[in-house]
Amino acid sequence: MENLYQRSFDFVDLKPLAPKPRQSGLTEIRGPYYEAFTVQQLNDLLKTWGYYIDGFKFAGGTQALLTANTVKAFTDLAHEHQVYVNTGGFIERIVIQDPKNIxxxxxxxxxxxxxxxxxxxGMFEHPQDFRLDDQVEIVKRIKKMGMKPKPEITIMSSVGGGVQEFDYKNKTKSVKTPEELIEEGERFFEAGAHMLMVESEGITEGIADPKDWRKDVIFALVKAFGHEKLMFEISPEDDEARKTFKWYLKEVSADVNLMMNAKNIVEFNAWRSHLWGDRTLWKNKKITL
Known part of the structure; x- marks a missing residue:
């Protein structure tokens, strides 16, 4: 794919998107897990919308359900379109079977x-069930091998895995403070982390009223590390996803890094480019032909 992207109707004044490979404003999409993503499906998606996709993520260890040739077909295809491939949080499953398999x-x-x-x-019942020191050592191993470590930080334990929950505010699960998350992030960056993945559960996902979102956590992380070094997860639930990515665009940055379902990227980019959807575009506009 050429870096210079020639869209149709180029006379329409839109917010430009930096050419690939981008350093910020990254969009990572979920692959297999919530749907049976196929290689052909990814091929069609990248041929049509590939300019707007930076990363492709296997969720829930689903690469282990496929043949090695099929996994390699996914990764080769992604690379043809300047799309990186992310393992997802599969290592959580690896270590509970036998840490020697790392x-x-x-x-x-x-x-x-x-x-x-x-x-x-995040799937562990308690924060210390998978110690931070051990995660830091794994980050160092990944870095040494020449791959990019992307540790995930989360304020809650025993969440995720595609199980929808609500009202995290009143749950009894362990909740970390913003200061604890920042301390974890600092440890990870010192070990060679490329970027931090910020888990959505308990921050934006599963909290019905956006007024109750843990925006303090988001802004504390952005202040500490800058939005360029963070990627925020967007809920797989459509209504939550729409509310969330629109808020990030308006309140954090138009160049925020987000991970979302593939089906959301068109509406997301319509908002990000100031093409459609955001009613403020039409505010105070009166037309006389």
């Missing part, structure tokens, strides 16, 4: 063409 997992990950390796812990 190196085997990383070697297989590299052999199959993954670029970015997440290190996550």
């Amino acid at each position: 190196d085997h997992y990383l070697q297989e990950t590299q052999r199959l063409g993954f670029d970015v390796v997440e290190v996550s812990s």
